[in-house]
Amino acid sequence: MYEPRILLKGPFALDVFGLSAIEEPWRCDDAYEALVAEAWAKRVAAAAEHHHTLWDGTLYRLVDLEDLTGGRGVLRLGTASFRHIATYRPLHEAHTARGLAPFHHISTAALLGTADGHYVFGKRALNGAIDFIGGGFQPDDAPPDLARNVHKEIQEELGIASDRLGPMTGLGVVISTTSNVLVIAALDTTLTRDGVREAFARREDDEMAEPVFVPRDSIGQYLRAMTDYRPLVAALL
Secondary structure, eight states, X not given: OOOOEEEEEEEEOGGGSEEXXXXXXXXXXXXXXXXXXXXXXXXXHHHHHTTOOOOOOEEEEESOTHHHHTTOSEEEEEEEXXXXXXXXXXXXXXXXXXXXXXOOBEEEEEEEEOTTSEEEEEEETTTOOEEOEEEEOOGGGOSOOHHHHHHHHHHHHHOOOGXXXXXXXXXEEEEOXXXXXXXXXXXXXXXXXXXHHHHHTTOSOOSEEEEEEEEGXXXXXXXXXXXXXXXXXXXXX
16 A cells, blocks of 8 residues: 655646646556456445446546656646556555556545535445545546546536536645545535535435535544545645
């Protein structure tokens, strides 16, 4: 597993980075591919027991982390299969033993404030975990754009349209235990908690079971009690 850390501190405008998609897929050997197939089959079966179908598509990844940390301005995006990323945790020892490259799959995560003084998180339908609203970049979303991805994820997971969202600021970039590179964006909605609940009832996606609200004045404490990269976000505020 990787050590979560802050890669870049904001504030910054999300359009400060150019994104360039190139044909460079993440690769592994046949033996690891067989392990992935077995682990993925178990995940699919477990999801089916809860009446969920797992998405099995392709996500963008950073070809070279130095594009971000070295301030090169343009982030080159290759691709990685979601099934490889999703099975990393049970297979991380085999991944390390083979010297395979990190995925560095890139995602956005929104710290979304309500009009009545709260932040909005989501409770995942599949495992009940509380998480940021956000997600990865897919080649189907071309051309890739950080701010547009934030808006898309909020629309899909919460049902909140872009015209209900205010200006966006990049708080920073962090890396998770699975090598996920997350751009953390702060923005507000004109909706109150009741308005968010009403929008949620019309959402496009069933990934989140319900919205979770955290008072603004306790957000640092809340983040520091979370897992993986999430406590690092408190240091970006």
